[in-house]
Amino acid sequence: MTSIITVKNLKKVYKTHTRKEGLSNAIKSLFNRKYEYKQALKGISFEIEEGEIVGFIGPNGAGKSTTIKALSGFLYPTSGEVVSLGFTPWKDRVDYVANLGVVLGQKAQLWWDLPAIDTFYLSKDVYGIKESTFKSRLNFMVKLLDLEKVMHTPVRDMSLGERMKCKLVAALLHNPKLVLLDEPSIGLDVIAKDKFRDFIKLVNKKYKTTFIITTHDMQEIERLCKKIIIINNGQIVYDGLLKDIKKKYLSNKFIDVKLETKGEKFKLRYCKVVEQNEYEIKIEVNTTKIKVKEVINSLLSNYDVADILISDPPIETIIQQIFRSKDGKV
Amino acid sequence: MGKFSGLSRMGFKTGIVYRAHFFVSLIKIPLTLVVFFYLWRSIFMFSGEEIIQGYTFAEMFIYYVLSMLVGTLIYCDVDAWMNEGIKDGDVVGDFLRPVTYMKQLFCQYFGLRELTFLIEVIPIMVVSLFFLNVPLPSLLFGMLFILAVFLAILLNYFFTFCVGLTAFWLKEIQGIRRVKTAVMAFLEGALIPLTFFPLIFQSVFKYLPFQYLRFVPINIFLEKYALSEVVVLLSIQTVWILIFFFIAKTVFKLAFRKFAGAGI
Structure with a gap:
């Protein structure tokens, strides 16, 4: 390659000129311009x-x-x-x-x-x-x-x-x-x-x-x-x-479970229940601490499971994490 | 050649997109000529003179017919295109084409000249030949006239391009363009023949570029010059083309830097 x-x-x-709002400032800026420097790259x-x-x-x-x-x-x-x-x-x-x-x-x-x-x-x-x-x-x-x-x-x-x-x-x-x-x-x-x-x-x-x-x-x-x-x-x-x-930033996975019959409240270490109602559970799993397999096993043995969906959080989440962190470094 | 014709065809096509604009603009020349006809007829009648500043009434009217003809042929508003493109940033579209900016605009301008020639100039020529008894120059002066007009088309382009370049710094140049139009109407000889000015002015005009746009080509047609004079005049005209060409080229480099540096 x-x-x-x-x-x-x-x-x-970039060099740009700035001015404050208002008519008088607009007129002032005809004669006296204030410049600002902006580092774009x-x-x-x-x-x-x-x-x-x-x-x-x-x-x-x-x-x-x-x-x-x-x-x-x-x-x-x-x-x-x-x-x-x-x-x-x-x-x-x-x-x-x-x-x-x-x-x-x-x-x-x-x-x-x-x-x-x-x-x-x-x-x-x-x-x-x-x-x-x-x-x-x-x-x-x-x-x-x-x-x-x-x-x-x-x-x-x-x-x-x-x-x-x-x-x-x-x-x-x-x-x-x-x-x-x-x-x-x-x-x-x-x-x-x-x-x-x-x-x-x-x-x-x-x-x-x-x-x-x-x-x-x-x-x-x-x-x-x-x-x-x-x-x-x-x-x-x-x-x-x-x-x-x-791989680096996705330490979490989401598991959505649909149930055939009503189930108890879900509880397992390193798992966070995002949402639970009678026939649905949504769990966020920290995959660095616990294997997805373990969580699934626990689910299957405790509930009457109709459907399971495992997904990554959207890429937006990662990007947001990076942008929000103070220095913006990965 | 392909690049050139492709771009000039675009100019041609944009000229005929808007039907109303197209047809209305056809009336402009006949209308202006009618005004000039009556204006000068009354001036000649009141003065009682046969010849004013070297022109008989018939010649004076022919001067304006030719002035319209030449003026239409060399009409150039690339400075307005530049102003618009630079202000709203669409000029980057031109910068993304593998042709220099100056060539691109020239091709479009030239395409529009072709259109003008077909739909505005040819009708005036036909009308003036058959109905206005415009006397034709000798073959030699006819050829020199065509050459002078062709050079005027180039001269006006490079001059207008230079004016347009100021938009890279000033962004809005409508004010400059209006002043330019007003001043040029005088200096080109569009309002009145330049012989109406004092002699000292006329000798200055000789070394300015403006009379070569309209006044000189017209008077070559009217055979007001000796052949040796025409040679000198066409040489000065050519020198001005070269001057504006080099100014345009050099200043464009700075302008492009300025544009690219300031961001859009």
Whole structure:
């Protein structure tokens, strides 16, 4: 495996001006501006290998978008190094973006007044895609994402979700080696989200396209990414496999039991009863202290069990734990 | 070539998206010409002169017909596009395309010029040839006129692009654009022929870029210059194109840094 992106000690300080509320302060700020410096990235380093789908996770203002911008080539960092696809993104912008696809959830990248199909044809010309290749790729994507009809209506008349899907197509038509998706699932309904994810997986498999995805949707991360990078306060707090972080942080499991007949109150060491009523028990088990097997055995011997469901706590819980801890270190 | 035509086609297409806008804008030129016609007819009648500042009434009207023609051909509002894109951040869409920003906007501008040529300029040309008795220049001056207009299209683009670049620092440049429009209407020779200004002004105008946008091409058509003069004028025009091209290129580098540094 070869690294497709190497980021070394990337720092970014933003200078912004601030002002207090009110008309007089607005007028004052015409002449006298107060500036504030905000450290968006405090020296992050990571590597991404070809063909990976990497989830970039972090709370608002953590530095996700700043990183994506630096990787997209339109952000000059304060210091540090990025080599992506062999280029320094902000220095070799024109050559670099020829192999890059970017979807920015919040920005318009399609021609607002024209049908999306016009933007697709523009991509064909701008990236020099062969007619036959273009047609087959477009058909493939349009079918998968259900865009046959929609792509002929002007972009301004599209729904948020339709626009997002068209943006994804526009970002992928030239078959880029690297694709950056900044909150791509905004505005998508459940079915569309599903298709969107399947589509990304398929493209990743078929073309070995590398994806970096920022999102607040943990389900998306679990469905798509093997590797995640967690960023908080401009620093990377975790960089590794999703399953490792689960293993490391999931010391608990949930057991839901349904009963055929009414049972006594459940009691066992290292187990916490979260909820119990006549026909249902919900237990949280500390798996570092007691084996799940023991708990199940105890349940089976004491109750008339109809059904058992064992589950991990959702990934959100872990992420929340990390963000809430004082130093934010894993 | 593919990149170029693809982008200019987008400009062409956006020009005809809104039907009402498209059709109404077709009336603009005839309407303006009617106003100028009656304005100058009464000026000539009241003054009683045959020739005012070197123009007969017929020539004066033709001046405005040509002024509309050239003005429409070189019309450029890329500074407004830039202003909008920079303010709302959608300019990043342009930065994600593997073509320089300056080229992208130029292609779209050029596509719109093609549209303008087809639907606005050709009708004026037909009408002025058959109904207004506009005298045609000699073949040589005709060619020089076409060259001068082509250069004016380039000059106006690079100049307007430079104005638009200020948006990277100022974010909102509508004020600047309004002042620019007002000043240029004078300096280009769109309001009145530049011969109406005192001689000393005229000799200054010669070294400014603005008269090369409208006044000079028009007067080449009217054969008001000797051939040797035309050569000098076209050379000055070319020098201005190069100057604005290099300013645009250099300042864009700074602007991009500024944009990328300040965040969006």
